[in-house]
Amino acid sequence: MITVSSLTKSRAHVRVLEDVSLAGAEGTVTALVGPSGSGKSTLLRCLNGLETFDSGGITVGGHRLTPGSHAPALLERLRCDVGMVFQQFNLFAHLSAVNNVALAPRVVLGLSSADARARGLDLLDRVGLRSFADARPATLSGGQQQRVAIARALAMRPRVMLFDEPTSALDPAMTAEVLEVIVELARDGQTMVVVTHDHAFAKRAASHVVELAAGRIARQGPPADVL
Template sequence: MNGPLVEAIAVRKSFGRNEVLKSIDFSVAEGEVVCLIGPSGSGKSTMLRCINHLESIDGGELIVDGDHVGYERRGDVLHEIKESVACRRRTEIGMVFQQFNLFPHMTVMENLIEAPVRVKKEKRSVARARAADLLARVGLADKATAYPKQLSGGQQQRVAIARALAMQPKLMLFDEPTSALDPELVGEVIEVMDDLAKSGMTMIVVTHEMQFARAAADRIVFMADGHIVEQGKPETLLNSPQNERTRSFLARVL
């Protein structure tokens, strides 16, 4: 692949009169881990949802692995793609939300194999073998037959990460994946994410966990009021921020 895996060019997004993303320019290289930080309402989560085409953009261009998100180019004109095509492309992007969104009536194993079997038409035996490997990877090999209600919040979020990985995505998006967890459960999810980052997975993570951002990110992007205010390597941005808006935010959260 030539160029970045993810590229945003002057991306704009509004909800009614509220402009949430204001001409965002942003790129992520293959294998890079980027953490998005900033106050609530800064546009971080909306940016993730646009990348995964859960929200459509109102202007600019958003490209993942060479394909325009939600559109295809015909000559010099972008045309909106069919929802079936958008869904197929979405399978290549894993997303983990604040809430775990597991199917409560399915076992852990059934949650993991549902999409590979139904969407990608994999054989159940192949999907089950990969799911077993992923459960072992997230430290839950003994929970395959458990139901979500039998798991702690941290265990459910680890299952959610394994479920996203079961689709063999090229990109993983995390939208504040520890914000719904009790403090004592945060570490077990962060450990799984840190291991995933070290494995070379391309990741974009919206987080308030500054220790994770410092340790795992290749780059931190600070957003506020729909803009990218400042970005840089963790040690530079966290220790010596250049913008007063960044300094003010970090003074409150560090």
């Protein structure tokens, strides 16, 4: 489902990724760990084409990315299959919770407004926020916003979900509610890659842990071996 081979990337003459290779099978959860600045988030952002790379290759959800800039059409197809959840949630501030979730199915997949809304309500139900369907993001707590963001990414029914430090901006109580949702997804067999600092969570949810240091893979293997 995910193959990264010999990936390298430089930014302003500094190597941010160096010969990174990893693989994630369908239904597995890969945790990317390591200190700040080790290249975890950059690697994750390469996986859905938000960043380009210099050499090597990526295959994700059946789409192949090559070095250099990517064709917009390829990225649009790839991103339908690869969802992403951001550290800062990035909910659409002008839309209600359910419309945040329903926007992409309606605009990208061409669902009718009613069908898109129904899908949105189902997913909000799944993250426990159905009663907040019509609330604006600004009126929700951080944990609630992140759960809406997860529902929004799931609305495209992606084959792979990417999480970029999904709980770093949250206090412990909110962190717990978001992690609960992610663990639930793992149990349902969703293929995921999660950048995290939370080793306890990685141990609990991940089937594979990759530790990065200074842009290189320091260690990788089952959680029990790496952490």
